[in-house]
Amino acid sequence: MDSCLGKHILLDLYDCVNVINPLEEIQIVFQTGLELGNFTVITSHYHQFEPHGISGVFVLAESHCSFHIWVELNFVSLDVYWCGKNCDEQKLINRLVEYFTPKRVNFKYIERGYF
Secondary structure: OOOEEEEEEEEEEEOOOOOOOOHHHHHHHHHHHHHHOOOOEEEEEEEEOOOOOEEEEEEEOOEEEEEEEEHHHOEEEEEEEEEOOOOOHHHHHHHHHHHHOOOEEEEEEEEEEEO
16 A cells, blocks of 8 residues: 555644633744654744734644634634654644643544555
């Protein structure tokens, strides 16, 4: 069986407890989660919306990660795409679930690029 070129996860966290925290704290949570999962962050960019909400993107050596936080809905969405075999997306997911404490989690895993 051929292996895929990349893996892609979509993660939705509903009814989260910790969405109204400072941007600096949110940055650390995502950075730490990516490091725990053995992802290599090359650069990152964040945007704080008014009156509330945060979006962020990480360029990874393995590909990319983006997230969006709807404070008014207590909702966090995450998109991670990566290539290679050394990353552990479950460690990233565990860190985010531990921090945001959602009441419901929706997770999709997609393998991409079979040749």
